[in-house]
Amino acid sequence: MAAQFVPYTPDVEDDDPHFDQNVQTVIAKTEAYITESVKAGGTGRALRDAHAKGYGLVRGEVEILDGLPPEYAQGIYATPGTHDALIRFSNGSPHAGADARLGAATGLALKIFDIPGPTLLEDEPDTGTFDYANINGPIFFCNTVEHYLFIQELFLNAPAYFSQGRPGAHRFFTDFVTGKGTLDQDDWAWDEFLAFLRLSKTPPANLLLSSYWTMGAVRHGDYIAKVRITPDPSFAAAVVRRDIDPTSAQEVFRPALEAELQERPYAFDIQVQLCTDLERMPVEDTTVEWPEQLSPSVTVAKLRLPRQDISGPENLEKMDSLSFTPWRVTAEHAPLGNIMRSRKEVYRQSSMERHKLNQQPRTEPRSVAEVLGPAQ
Template sequence: MAPQFVPYTADVETVEPRFDEDLQTVIEKTERYIAESVAAGATGRAVRDAHAKGYGLVRGEVEILGGLPDEYAQGIYATPGRHDALIRFSNGSPHAGADARLGSATGLALKIFDIDGPTLLADEPDTRTFDYTNINGPIFFCNTVDHYLFIQDLFLEAPSYFAQGRPGAHRFFRDFVTGKGTLDPEDWAWDEFLAFLRLSQISPMNVLLSTYWTMGAVRHGDYMAKVRIAPDPSFADAVVRRRIDPTSAAEVFRPALVAELSERPYAFDIQVQLCTDLERMPVEDVTVEWPERLSPFITVATLRIPQQDISGDGNLEKMDALSFTPWRVTAEHAPLGNIMRARKKVYRHSSILRHKLNEQQRTEPRSADELLP
């Protein structure tokens, strides 16, 4: 029997009672961290409050496939064709510095060019660009903006916790579960903590070999989905520098990426998983992985990466000046849920302040040619 996909309706989302108030506090903390990062960080520049360290800006091409089933041929995927693209590979940490100190959470941010229709960003509706900001885990460790308030503090303060060895780690875990002592025992953040533990146990590997998820749900035209960007197996099999040892050198992820792309092309599959059951595939609970037995991932596009040289310092400078946000999409692909909704304003405020402090022009490119040959 063919799966019955749940149609999108506005009532699938619920708004937290203190959403606006808590969101403003998150924005203020984010801006304070970014401002202080100029002096406190390892780069002498303002950095992002997440994915502070980039591993490379890469040129690519997205081919939207033809002949898709109607349920998957939605929004931008309703029209087959080829689009230039840019990809930023990064570490998920809010800190820069040696790779061994940052963990193995990595991100793939994708910018697709020449997409018809206005974006959901009021101050830049006509850029004709479309972004994904995915991480190498299918879930996220925070369900509400209220919880994000203390989780944000913990991640920004993580180096000082873990510098104290096992006692510091114990305090980090305790403060995570108890909300730094603010939560009643029945409200302790066990779901978020278990999601964090799962993500923290990801083995370090070449960023080309990871699969990257939207974490939260997004609209997919008439339906709801999660989207992942997964290595094409035939290209993944050819990767030589597979396992990464962050303790072997200060920089390990970028050199491996640079070397692989200088020797061979690569490809990912862009895949969509449609929601079939809101109880077992919830929109608001991002700590829950949607079971593939209920709805498999279907490939809707191919992301091709040609062989290229990204070794120059100018590559990192161009990457740093770019802005990516899950809300630079058309309405048919709107992010869903409280955490995804919060990212709209947080990303915007973060980007504006970071560009101002770094004296970078904040403009959206019209083509990949503006940045990479």
Template sequence: MGGHKPSRFIPYTPDVEAAVPDFDELLRTVIAKTERYIAESVTAEGSGQAVRDAHAKGYGLVRGEVEILDQLPAEYAQGIYATPGRHDALVRFSNGSPHAGADARLGRATGLALKMFGIQGPTLLEDEPDTGTFDYTLINAPVFFCNTVKHYLFIQELFLDAPKYFAQGAPGRHRFYREFVTGKGSLAEDEWAWDEFLAFLAVSQRPLVNVLLSTYFTMGAVRHGDYIAKVRLAPDPASAAAIVHRAIDLAAADEVFRPALVAEMRDRPYAFDIQVQLCADLNRMPVEDLTVEWPERLSPFVTVARLRLPQQDISDEETLKKMDALSFTPWRVTAEHAPLGEIMRAREEVYRRSSLQRHRLNQQERREPRSADEVSS
């Protein structure tokens, strides 16, 4: 019996997260603003429905199956990935904007929210621990443009007002950039949000492609059992090569992302690889700085599962309504996959309160489905 050789990966300990003074007070302010926006969205967004305060516009709900792979290396076979097997899944593709309306107004950030069924063990959500579901909420960029709740307060305001800024052409755009960097004048010059602004530019210049062709990331770090990780969903190369409706032309029509997704899913199946990148160096792969892309040369992404999307017709409006009634949150996970860092921690209560209010205003039952069949048969 030989001893275990030490891992080159950083072990998870609670002290990888920083304590934040005033966190609860700042969070209350974010929640109040979020709830006010959602209440106003019923009339402001023109659909008569309350929308999400981010990823408001959904492009399609797709049924799938996640296969957790067998014989993974021990450091990757952690938490839910320690048990090989198949799980039904639902995927919501969306735009990252807090607004609905024509695609050309909404920008290039797109999202993939994944819900897996039949996952054992309680979730971290105190009000619904025993749902058997497990969510990822991912965006099409490896970085995020906000690290702290203090910054989120002004960034949230800027994003809610973004269409007004950008409707004014170059002067409005420049004012948006200036107010982003200076925190709307609230930051001392040596605290200006340059790193966040550069990350915002990186996200806002993502290529315009069919949502199936993007790679989607957890934004922040998450616990991976005994370790610390970022997770991404990367298109399976053979699936990606087969896509016909590849580029997105925002000038072509008001709706461009959804028709391209509907056309592909009607004609062929698709697959993503679910991949884990373990933290090997807390300085160069920080938990609390989301503007830093973790270098793959320090730790590559390793495939731990496959998400397969069978050929299917997702064109009917009824499915869109069912998609809208679903709730996704990065905290609907087991403890071994807890989100890490200040912004990820803030998302727990923001997402919960946002979902509660949206369902109440839309008179939708807020209940986690027990199976994919309940939502999409």
């Protein structure tokens, strides 16, 4: 059985000679946006440059399942057991404000506690925490740091484009495909643009009814994978507030999440999809969806959310003080690919800048109770 899965080797990733230089440019632009967001963002606080608006911080528990096939029982999933967890639900936009203005891209960031072994963050190797930062789409619209340089700028300035109606939208689309005029015609970002269009058509959904994927590939011990956090069907069937209309009120996602969690517990499946074909399941091209018929997603853990009350501004305050990064993982789960590699230092530097501007201590919690208090 193991022979059908592509083994992990370092050469599955491409080397980009301009990587470090481009990452430093992204960091500079990100820090400038975060600094300007204190006045321009409308909240009086420094905002994240993506997933700026959070919808709630939720207490949870991850049960790593026993009896997994050896190809899936890799890294942290090789040891069955239960771990406390925190979940941050958010909107994917770099802007805050009414839900109707932010789009339907949403995220689930997961922090698992009491995970042994050093993380891949050199400045905090011994936190004992393990993060996922997942989005509600199986693909992403950016493959390289070179592309990210102009795509980031477009998204940060999107309100200015789209406030001008159709002409502004046309300029946004043209600038996206051409890299704001920097790309040769043969290199226009058509794959990225088509992925963006696909994701932009994602219908709004209750946060508990969405699936959330790692933005790109990750190492899974001896193999290569993508990780999906998807609703447990039996719990999803019990959700009452299924239809989400962002135009019906200024806030729609958070009230629905609050109400559901006050009334009933919930559960997601944490699933691993192992790579079987690097051509059809590429590491460096995040615009390609990995076909389930080549390799189905297999449940390796349960993410359980007990009934709880997340209402009140203190929940949002505690959520805002936390940091999530796909690089706060052990080496067996390292993010893979050019764009995933860029997130390591970009996330670290942007988190440091945001916490400094908001005068928040930037310390990784050691337990859920340290953040939310003891379970009720």
